[in-house]
Amino acid sequence: MKLRYLLKNIKASKVYGDNDIDISGIAYDSRIVEKDNLFVCISGFKTDGHKYIKNAIEKGARAIVIEKDIDDIAGDICENNIAIIKVCDSRDALSKLSVNFYNDPSREIKVIGITGTNGKTSITYLIRSIFKANNKRTSLIGTMKNIILDEEYKTSNTTPESLELQYLFSEMVKKDIDICSMEVSSHSLDLKRVEDVKFNIGVFTNLTADHLDFHEDMESYKKAKEKLFYKTSDVNIINVDDKYGKKIYDKIKKLKTSVLSYGINSNCDIYAEDIDMHATYSKFRVVTPKYSGDIEINIPGLFSIYNILATIAVCYSMGYGYEDIAKNIKNIKPIRGRFEPVENDKGINVIVDYAHTPDALENVLNTVNQFAKGKVITVFGCGGDRDATKRPLMGKVAYDLSDHCIITNDNPRSEDPEIIVKDILQGIGPDQKKYNIIIDRREAIKEAIKKAKTNDIVLIAGKGHETYQIIDDKIYDFDDRKVAMEVLTDD
Numbered sequence: 001m002k003l004r005y006l007l008k009n010i011k012a013s014k015v016y017g018d019n020d021i022d023i024s025g026i027a028y029d030s031r032i033v034e035k036d037n038l039f040v041c042i043s044g045f046k047t048d049g050h051k052y053i054k055n056a057i058e059k060g061a062r063a064i065v066i067e068k069d070i071d072d073i074a075g076d077i078c079e080n081n082i083a084i085i086k087v088c089d090s091r092d093a094l095s096k097l098s099v100n101f102y103n104d105p106s107r108e109i110k111v112i113g114i115t116g117t118n119g120k121t122s123i124t125y126l127i128r129s130i131f132k133a134n135n136k137r138t139s140l141i142g143t144m145k146n147i148i149l150d151e152e153y154k155t156s157n158t159t160p161e162s163l164e165l166q167y168l169f170s171e172m173v174k175k176d177i178d179i180c181s182m183e184v185s186s187h188s189l190d191l192k193r194v195e196d197v198k199f200n201i202g203v204f205t206n207l208t209a210d211h212l213d214f215h216e217d218m219e220s221y222k223k224a225k226e227k228l229f230y231k232t233s234d235v236n237i238i239n240v241d242d243k244y245g246k247k248i249y250d251k252i253k254k255l256k257t258s259v260l261s262y263g264i265n266s267n268c269d270i271y272a273e274d275i276d277m278h279a280t281y282s283k284f285r286v287v288t289p290k291y292s293g294d295i296e297i298n299i300p301g302l303f304s305i306y307n308i309l310a311t312i313a314v315c316y317s318m319g320y321g322y323e324d325i326a327k328n329i330k331n332i333k334p335i336r337g338r339f340e341p342v343e344n345d346k347g348i349n350v351i352v353d354y355a356h357t358p359d360a361l362e363n364v365l366n367t368v369n370q371f372a373k374g375k376v377i378t379v380f381g382c383g384g385d386r387d388a389t390k391r392p393l394m395g396k397v398a399y400d401l402s403d404h405c406i407i408t409n410d411n412p413r414s415e416d417p418e419i420i421v422k423d424i425l426q427g428i429g430p431d432q433k434k435y436n437i438i439i440d441r442r443e444a445i446k447e448a449i450k451k452a453k454t455n456d457i458v459l460i461a462g463k464g465h466e467t468y469q470i471i472d473d474k475i476y477d478f479d480d481r482k483v484a485m486e487v488l489t490d491d
């Protein structure tokens with residue numbers, strides 16, 4: 001593509017060199033630049049893309065987008081006849097360049113963006129299941145993987161960088177996709193990964209303590225999430241039982257005509273009543289402005305009812321009737337690593353769950369306690385290089401709502417596991433018999449299962465679907481479900 005086409009809508013303060021050259025692709029990492037690529041320099045949190053211009057040129061970059069002065073390498077640029085484009089914001093430019101390169105593919109798909117601290121992955125899967133069952137061509141973008149029809153694409157972030165995102169949308173267009181359900185993280189909203197995505201529907205689940213290493217405080221975290229709702233073209237769907245949800249709803253309602261509230265409260269547009277919860281399933285009556293009817297889901301917990309309500313609201317807003325929704329909800333398969341039971345013949349209820357925030361852990365433990373016939377043993381830790389303020393809060397929740405907890409490693413990453421445990425201990429109560437520390441996660445799971453008697457519940461929280469553990473900069477194979485299964489069959 002000609003550089004001048006690629007530069008459409010880019011606010012460049014200066015363009016040096018020939019903009020009639022052909023560009024073969026875009027890269028924002030010098031290590032993967034190819035011949036005739038345009039290299040976008042991002043000033044990052046760990047390093048600065050501007051430092052790698054020389055490497056990018058050596059690999060064949062033909063044009064460079066910068067947001068800082070680079071006088072020190074002017075010689076290399078002249079010598080290699082490189083075009084230079086100076087912009088104010090490289091992440092914003094990357095998003096627009098990617099849209100131009102892939103011909104703005106998201107406008108051809110119904111994109112449903114889901115944001116909030118907890119429930120995003122769950123809702124994307126629920127939405128996909130219902131639309132699939134209604135013969136729609138679906139795709140999904142999120143934490144575990146990206147999926148187009150049934151083809152899976154690996155991912156490293158919940159919401160990919162704009163370049164990968166626009167590539168995925170272009171693949172969706174090629175495969176004639178109708179609907180994409182997509183997780184929209186607060187990082188992606190602040191770092192402009194989704195700046196130019198054409199969202200049709202926005203969903204807000206909830207906002208509780210997380211990511212306060214990245215966002216200054218809860219107010220900035222909320223502001224990041226809120227950005228999604230200004231971007232949507234059709235409808236916004238907001239959980240108003242959540243206090244931040246209510247604030248966002250009140251604000252957005254004044255600006256946009258189509259906003260639907262949901263919750264467990266008859267003042268909402270879409271709400272649940274006559275709730276009847278059991279250990280492995282729940283029943284309730286859903287009420288919408290046009291119809292109401294009974295719903296049965298085979299995922300337990302009040303939080304799952306909220307996720308289903310969000311899903312129903314999305315389907316409702318797209319014109320689906322009660323029958324299209326209800327008959328398919330009943331057959332929804334449990335989602336990987338979300339309240340996932342580990343089968344065994346020992347009579348112990350072993351559950352693997354991705355609760356990695358205080359609120360998620362509280363919700364899951366409340367659900368577990370509601371139906372517990374025996375003791376509740378919780379195995380958990382907290383991720384390293386992530387929000388440290390949630391550690392004592394998770395410690396308190398686990399201590400208060402379990403009969404026993406075992407504090408262990410999650411993904412310590414570059415942090416010392418002992419320091420993470422120390423932070424968790426700040427929230428742990430005084431009864432030393434109620435907890436122990438076993439840093440090695442395999443040993444912790446082993447101990448919890450050894451301790452459990454018939455009817456007891458072992459909740460293994462924090463890593464859900466993950467099949468790895470990150471210790472220092474090494475990634476090891478580790479899967480809570482497999483480890484639990486091995487321990488359960490190892491006599």
Ligand SMILES: CC(=O)N[C@H]1[C@@H](OP(=O)(O)OP(=O)(O)OC[C@H]2O[C@@H](n3ccc(=O)[nH]c3=O)[C@H](O)[C@@H]2O)O[C@H](CO)[C@@H](O)[C@@H]1O[C@H](C)C(=O)N[C@@H](C)C(=O)N[C@H](CCC(=O)O)C(=O)O
Nearest residue numbers: 028029030042044045046047049052157158159161185187
């Ligand atoms: C905090 C954060 O979001 N960081 C993201 C950010 O990285 P960064 O700004 O630190 O980048 P950097 O490492 O300083 O590098 C700066 C630039 O130099 C380039 N570079 C670097 C080295 C080199 O040799 N050559 C080179 O060109 C890099 O490619 C980059 O463009 O931009 C990168 C490129 O898009 C992301 O991969 C990276 O995500 C990291 C891996 C990450 O861990 N992010 C997490 C916190 C995250 O985004 N999580 C959210 C929320 C999850 C949820 O709760 O659901 C998510 O969406 O996943």
Ligand SMILES: Nc1ncnc2c1ncn2[C@@H]1O[C@H](COP(=O)(O)OP(=O)(O)OP(=O)(O)O)[C@@H](O)[C@H]1O
Nearest residue numbers: 117118119120121122143303338353354355360364
């Ligand atoms: N609506 C909800 N409210 C509170 N907790 C929830 C809700 N839905 C799920 N959870 C809990 O949060 C955990 C993570 O759920 P899920 O993966 O759907 O969230 P997410 O928003 O995608 O998280 P992430 O930020 O890691 O992408 C679940 O394993 C469960 O413990």
Ligand SMILES: N[C@H](CCC[C@H](N)C(=O)O)C(=O)O
Nearest residue numbers: 356382383386410411462463
């Ligand atoms: N999306 C979350 C996932 C946390 C999962 C937990 N296992 C950890 O590694 O901290 C994050 O990036 O903060």
Ligand SMILES: [Mg+2]
Nearest residue numbers: 120121143158
């Ligand atoms: Mg997720």
